[in-house]
Amino acid sequence: MTSCLFRCGGSPRPADRRGEAGMGSETVKQRRFSGGWRPAATVAMIGGFYVLLPALPAAGVALVWTAHVHGWPVQLALALAAGPVWAVVGTLRALFSSDPPEAGLRLERDRAPELWRMVDELAAAAETRAPDxxxxxxxxxAGVTEQGNWLGLRPGVRRLYLGAPLLACLTAGELRATLGHELGHFSGRHTAWSAAGYRTVAGMEAAGSTGGPAGLLLRGWLWLYLKVAMPLSRQxxxxADAVSLDAAGRTAAVSALRREAALRHLEDDYAHAWFPLAILARRTPDLIGGLHAYLGAPGRAAxxxxxxxxxxxxxxxxxTGAWYSTHPPLDERIALLxxxxxxxxAADDRPAxxxxxxxxxAVAELGRSLVxxxxxxxxxxxxxxxxxxxxERAAAVRVQLSAARHTHRLEESGVLARADLASVLAAVESGRGAELAAPEPSWQEDDNASAGRRTGSAVVLAVLAEAAVLATGRGGYRLDWSGPPALLVDGVPAGLGEAAARAAADPAAVPELRRRLAxxxxxxDHRPDRAAFDFPDEILTVFGNVALRHRTYDLVICTHGLLLLRRGVFRLAVGQQRRLARLQARGRTALxxxxxARAIxxxxxxxxxxxxxxxxxxDLRLTDGSTLRLRTTAESVGDGPVDVLRALVADPPAVALLGEPAAP
Structure with missing residues (x-):
């Protein structure tokens, strides 16, 4: 199943009037923030790139001719000249490729008349053409695009992309602020600038990926361009925020920013917690319907x-706020507002x-198309x-996998000779419950994060108890969008999590848990068998050209670990996606x-x-105390490994499949 959490394009900037339709008497032009020297520098760097690009192949041809005349090694000269030629080819392909419009459900005027009326009103107040x-x-x-010609400098079809969760969760006033922000990008011609910048950056990336001296020079040019242009995007x-302020007022504009950030955070939580269930169940879900059910669950609004x-x-x-980010930090944006x-x-507190x-x-139609x-x-x-x-399917497999892993660990470490249910309960009853706790791999996002956590004995005990009940064939899990799946036996909650927590805290409560299990x-005598639930070792994704200790590797992420494949010193930068696809098709055993090849x-x-x-x-920290630092480079290609690695370390046997079942 493809775990693709939808993320549409963002936006660019505003510049409109506020004298009509609820906007203030001051014009947006009066509220623009000075870009100083950056706009001129950005244009100069774009122009300089298109001057530099053809000059490099010319220099390559001159080098080959000089080598031929003076008797130098022509093969070396040809190798050096090949980079600039490929740079030109790659740049032309990037510049003149036509990207298909973002997928989405087109809302005709007769289907959403009030929405179109609001958009037309805000566009008129901003003195800009409404989206087509x-x-x-x-x-x-939410985002806007303008599909023009000549690097986006000629006006073209305008599109407004609107997230369905915003309509479901914001008020009409907050949505008005969001729409005002996006239309401000149209009025300020940010979409035209961003289209030109996007094409140019795509060309620079293609040119800089060729390797060799020419590639190094062009990558440096790209880095310098981004250092100059990204602050302009943040401006x-x-x-655009100032336009949203005039469109909807301070309260709605600030609230929209805050609530959108909160909703995006929950969207990420949904992706990390629920997508793996579909992978684990080997089923194709309705991702969009699931997101709306998750956001609409009891307690989610609070x-x-x-x-x-x-x-x-x-x-x-x-x-947000990093030097390469297109958006300023949220706190800075709110402070400005x-x-x-x-x-x-006037406040409009109606549901959007x-x-x-x-x-x-409309959500159901979107969901069907993605399914x-x-x-x-x-x-x-x-x-x-x-x-x-x-x-129901995935939660059972997850618990059985986790129980099998703990059984294997307890036996391998010598805590128990045979880790069946009776032996585990006896160990807890004799006061050895703390020995059940397991070191758990951790994901750390900064140097202050804890070095590791421990899976508590209560969780381990609950997992082993639930796995034993599942073995009877009577138990099953119920969907609950507000919390972890609940184990039911004959339609009644089993309550094993609470009983396990009491037993882990007080050995005198073990008989109660034993009676409940009976x-x-x-x-x-139930003892989970890991082999019965384990996954074949399959390739999940391949990330090309990562650096490790001054060497370049392909990082292959598999169900049960990682593979590092060393790359040669001389390597072509073209056709990388096809090369990675071929690697993935070969399979983990062949690689x-x-x-x-190094397996981890x-x-x-x-x-x-x-x-x-x-x-x-x-930094990948290994159990032997060593650390491997993987670093992306300008030549890196493929899906980013961060989220996959994060999921991988959360539950060893089954990779992106969730961590331990939630503690009671």
Whole structure:
């Protein structure tokens, strides 16, 4: 199953009038923040790139001619000249490729008349052309694009992308602020600038990936361009925020930023907690319907409010504010909105869903289209299933896997000669419950994170008890969007988590747990068999060209660990995606047999630590005390390994499959 959490494009900047339709008398042009020298420098660097690019092949041709005339090694000259030629080819392909529009459900005017009326009103007030299309997208986001020609400098089709969760969870006033922000990007011509910048950056990346002296020079040019241009993008976001302030007032504008950040945080939680269930169950789910059910679960609105009310929001979106980020930190944006003068705008506390009466039908339509796409990619091996079926299947497999892992660990470490249920209960009753606790690999995002955690004896005991009940065939798990799946036996909650917690805390409570297990028919001699539930060692993804101790490797992430495949000194930078696809198709066994391949079993991983704010370095700490620092480079290609590695270390046998079942 493809675990693709939808994220649409963002936006660029604003510049509009506020004298109409609820906007203030001051114009947006008067509120623009000076870009200083950066706009001119950005244009100069774009122009310089297109001057530099053809000059490099010319220099290569001159080098080959000189080598031929003077009798120098022509082969070396040809090798050096090949890089600039490939740079030009790659750049032309990047510049003139036509990207298909983002997928989404097109909302015609007759389907969402109130939404279109609000968009038209805000566009008129901003003195900008309204979008030609509004597309409903699955993610917690909104964005605008303008598909023009000549690097985006000629006006073209304007599209507004609106996340369905925003309609479901915001108020109409907050959505008005969000729409004002996005239309501000149109009025300020940010979409045209960002389109030109996007194409140029794509060309620079293609040119810089060629390797050799030319590639090094072009990568340096790209780095310098981003250092100059990214602050300009962050300035555009602040200008767009000023437009949202005039569109909806201070309260709605600030609340929209806060609540969107909270919703994005919960969207990420949903992806990390629920996507792995579908992988574990080997089923294709309705990801979009699941997200809406998750956000609409009892108590979730209070969770959104609590997250949005935090004094500082940096923890919700830590990547904003970095030098390469397109958006300023949330706290900086909110502080600006609090400082700027704002018009009095009547609060509109209606649910934003009133702007699209058929929101449920639109979400279902979006979900069906994504399910069809995922089902076609997954094939018959992963049939479509609803979330109740997925949770029932996956939660059982997860508990059985985890129980088998703990059984293996307790026996290998000598804590118990045979780790069946009766022996485990006897150990806890005799006061040895603390010995059940297991060292647990950890994910660390900064140097202050704890070096590791321990899976408590209560969790281990609950897992082993639930696995024994599942062996009777009477138990099953019930979907609960508000918390972990609950084990039911004959339709009644088993209550084993609470009983296990009491037994772990007080050995005198073990008889109570033993009686409860007997009532449920759990066999005392039950001992989970890891081989019955384990997964084949399959390749999950391949990340190309990561650096480790001055050498370059391909990082292969498998179900049961990692493979590092050393790359040669001389390597082409073209066709990388095809090369990675071929590696993945060869299979883990064939790759492991390659010369200089290094296997890192997941059991040997102690922790993974993100180094720095740019996610460019990962420290893999091994159980023998050594550390491997993997570093992405300008030549790195493929899906980022961070999330996959994070999931991998959370539950060793089954990779991206969740950690321990939740503690009671």
């Amino acid at each position: 299309e509004i597309l409903l997208v699955p993610e917690v986001n 555009w976001e602040l200008e 969770e959104v409010a609590a997250l949005a009310a935090q004094d500082t929001l940096g923890a919700l979106e830590p990547e 609090q400082r700027l003068p704002a018009p009095e705008v 869903a009133v702007l699209l009466p058929d929101l449920a039908g 069809e796409e995922l089902s076609a990619a997954s094939g018959p091996e992963e049939p479509v299933a609803d979330w109740a079926q997925i949770v 009532e449920l028919g759990a066999p005392p 492991h047999a390659r010369r200089h 079993p997941v059991e040997t991983l102690s922790s993974i630590r993100l180094v720095g704010a740019d996610s460019a370095k990962l």
